[in-house]
Amino acid sequence: MKEELKRLPKETEISMELENKVLASLKNVDQNFSKAKHNKRRKFTNVVPYLALIACLAILIPLGLNQFSDITEKVPSKNGDMFIVDQATIKQQLQQLNGEFPFQLPASLPFEMENVQTGQHQTNEQIISIQFHGDGGELLSLEIINSKNTYNGSNMTEQVEIGDIKGLFTENGQKVKTLIWEQNGIQYHLSSIVTTTHQGYTKDELISIAKTFE
Amino acid sequence: MDNNLTIEELFQQYKQDVNNFLLYYLRTTDVDDPFQETFIRAYKALNQGSSITNPRSWLISIARNAANDYIRKEKSYLKKLMHFSKQQIQPEQQTVEDKMELDEQNRVLLQGIYRMKKSYQEVVLLRGIKDFNVTETAAILNWSENKVRVTYHRALNKLNNVLNKGGELGEFEGRAETPAKRNRDFNGTGK
The missing domain is CATH 1.10.10.10 (Winged helix-like DNA-binding domain superfamily/Winged helix DNA-binding domain)
Structure with missing residues (x-):
């Protein structure tokens, strides 16, 4: 019986018309697939405007925005492996900017700061930007947003706990790791940025820094 | 599988095999739609990065699913036709056996x-x-x-x-x- 079955044809010719039809439909699928991918990208960027904002800030700030001023004074006080942040100097610097509001700053950071840059963005919401530069190439970016719009995250964010506070963590292509949380109606976006001389900080390290905010 | 095989190469290599399978499976000579659907599905799967170890059995598996979907659609269509139009379906002129000589x-x-x-x-x-x-x-x-x-x-x-x-x-x-x-x-x- 097996031999008899093997005698039945195993292949059947298709018409040239059908072949052309299928090949044409595959080309259409190719075009639609490219469009779908393009639309998906656009949709994605709409979903995470905050992440886009962070990415823009991360790129623009190192290039030097006009309204930023440098604090070149070192703040070398050691506290274990952490270095005390001179909050008074930073706040003093920020007082010169318009739209001050009550916010917290890290009490200490895991590196010795070479300089701190502060600035404020001209948007509808009050946004303060602070960059902490370490002498070993470390770079932390902090955005403080005085906004009542709560960011609930997206499928790209992971829920984390910062002590009693619930926060969100997201990673952007391994180059920027961001921790987001809200306290007293103010949003904090703390980002660790990979530089040529420093590999950046981990999620747990960012959480540790966030816990020092006061 | 040679992961560099494009959909066009898969098509050229297995088109007669897939067509033959569909003829046997559906027992009709009108297999153009499921045949086309098979390669469209395969192409989409390739684009989504599906891992394929055996392209021939992979394609036949897709063809079988496409054929089953085709049967379901046809059944539904014919039921509607019987209920609403009473249109007479012409008997198939050429059988699979004829087509395969x-x-x-x-x-x-x-x-x-x-x-x-x-x-x-x-x-x-x-x-x-x-x-x-x-x-x-x-x-x-x-x-x-x-x-x-x-x-x-x-x-x-x-x-x-x-x-x-x-x-x-x-x-x-x-x-x-x-x-x-x-x-x-x-x-x-x-x-």
Whole structure:
């Protein structure tokens, strides 16, 4: 019986018309697939405007925005492996900017700061930007947003706990790791940025820094 | 699989194989839609980065799913047609046997296969006619390898039985869905 079955044809010719039809439909699928991918990208960027904002800030700030001023004074006080942040100097610097509001700053950071840059963005919401530069190439970016719009995250964010506070963590292509949380109606976006001389900080390290905010 | 194979290369390499499978599986010469659908689905899967180890059995598996979807759609369409238009369906002019230019012996063999239940038909088609091994057949049918072996063994016995008992094709008419019965049903006169 097996031999008899093997005698039945195993292949059947298709018409040239059908072949052309299928090949044409595959080309259409190719075009639609490219469009779908393009639309998906656009949709994605709409979903995470905050992440886009962070990415823009991360790129623009190192290039030097006009309204930023440098604090070149070192703040070398050691506290274990952490270095005390001179909050008074930073706040003093920020007082010169318009739209001050009550916010917290890290009490200490895991590196010795070479300089701190502060600035404020001209948007509808009050946004303060602070960059902490370490002498070993470390770079932390902090955005403080005085906004009542709560960011609930997206499928790209992971829920984390910062002590009693619930926060969100997201990673952007391994180059920027961001921790987001809200306290007293103010949003904090703390980002660790990979530089040529420093590999950046981990999620747990960012959480540790966030816990020092006061 | 050679992961560098493009959909065009897969198409050129397996188009006759897939077409042949669909002809047997659907028992109709009008397989253009499921044939096209098979390669569109394959292309989409390739674009989504599907990992393929055996392109031939992978394509036949897709073709089987496309064929089953096609059957479901056709059934639904024909039901509507019967209810609302009472339109007469013309009997198929050319049979699969004609298209494949089978000799009398092979026609009897194929009709014997179609008289068996569907699981027997499928395993005979894949193992017996299309020469897939047990592992490949199990993957295509989503069965265990043991089930493939047992079912194939039983199907061959049954086929032997059908052909020997009979030779008389009419003896089993009514159990299996023949084109003639299908056409009667579509015309609303069959039970």
